[in-house]
Amino acid sequence: MxxxxxxxxxxxxxxxxxxxxxxxxxxxxxxxxxxxxxxxxxVLTAGDMLRWHVRHGTEVGREADRVIRAGSLMPDTTMMRLIGPELVKRRDSxxxxxxxxxxxxxxxxxxxxxxxxxxxxxxxxxxxxxxxxxxxxxxxxxxxxxxxxxxxxxxxxxxxxxxxxxxxxxxxxxxxxxxxxxxxxxxxxxxxxxxxxxxxxxxxxxxxxxxxxxxxxxxxxxxxxxxxxxxxxxxxxxYMATRTSSCPGDAGGAAGPSSASTTA
Structure with missing residues (x-):
């Protein structure tokens, strides 16, 4: 590194x-x-990105699906091909x-x-x-x-x-x-x-x-x-201070397609 x-x-x-x-x-x-x-x-979740690509049959999704079906560990290079482009799309976010x-x-x-x-x-x-x-x-x-x-x-x-x-x-x-x-x-x-x-x-x-x-x-x-x-x-x-409000006792809601689970 x-x-x-x-x-x-x-x-x-x-x-x-x-x-x-x-x-x-x-x-x-x-x-x-x-x-x-x-x-x-x-919140961008690696698991959701993986499932989206598999479900939509993209090139990297098909590659990932083969790995999953073989019961193998997902190669780091494949994970970066899934995640990297999604992060670049959000360069200014x-x-x-x-x-x-x-x-x-x-x-x-x-x-x-x-x-x-x-x-x-x-x-x-x-x-x-x-x-x-x-x-x-x-x-x-x-x-x-x-x-x-x-x-x-x-x-x-x-x-x-x-x-x-x-x-x-x-x-x-x-x-x-x-x-x-x-x-x-x-x-x-x-x-x-x-x-x-x-x-x-x-x-x-x-x-x-x-x-x-x-x-x-x-x-x-x-x-x-x-x-x-x-x-x-x-x-x-x-700059984020203007976005927030107090959140006492909020334990989290249901996770959405790109949201984290509430008790990970």
Missing amino acids: RQQAVHAAAPVQQRLRMLMMGCPGSGKGTLSARLERQLSVP DWILDGFPRTDAQAERLHDFLEDARMPLTLVVHLIVPEDVILQRILDRWTHMPSGRVYNLSFNPPKRAGLDDITGEPLEKRDDDNPDTFKRRIESYYALTEPMIERFRRIACPNDPSRPLLVPLAGATSDEIWPKLQALIHERFP
Whole structure:
């Protein structure tokens, strides 16, 4: 990765081009959805892009479909062919990218692609939430499988117990929403993302080279982290202050085609 020293000179980049990182269940989806609603920042999800290309039979979609049918891991080059053009289309817009990158190698590809396109990342937020809190969230989580809508009995329950708010269909527990799977997912997350976090920590923010690109935000709940995230974005991107309103207790709504899940 072509890294930029934290104190090196850099041109001012005004747009919010953001990644949200954190353990499974840390609230990435909830907070991304709040930003989308409160600040009109679109959340671009890698999974939605992949499904769109497969569904519409594009060249890269057919390539991805072959990989999926073979049960293989999606090559990083294919993911960049899916994601890269979508980001370039939004060169002059704000966005949050969800679901990519997941590894250090993917982070390097994304960083270099955006640098070459002269539209570098301007913020990476790392959510830090206690593991026991995340585990309880996962145990309380129920999903409407056809749509992917997620509910949590603690802070975002369905209007009618056990039923999806939109369709009235039954909610289900995901097979991996259990303590043993959670432990394995956490271990895998740390193994894959620690090098990526360290890499982003060494890169300067293009808006202000005296600041790091990566900012850790800690808290036990999304409501606790939300005002810190709001303040951070208002400080670094002052033009967004006019878009926002207070959002206490907002636990997130249903995910749309380019929206993040509410409890990722």
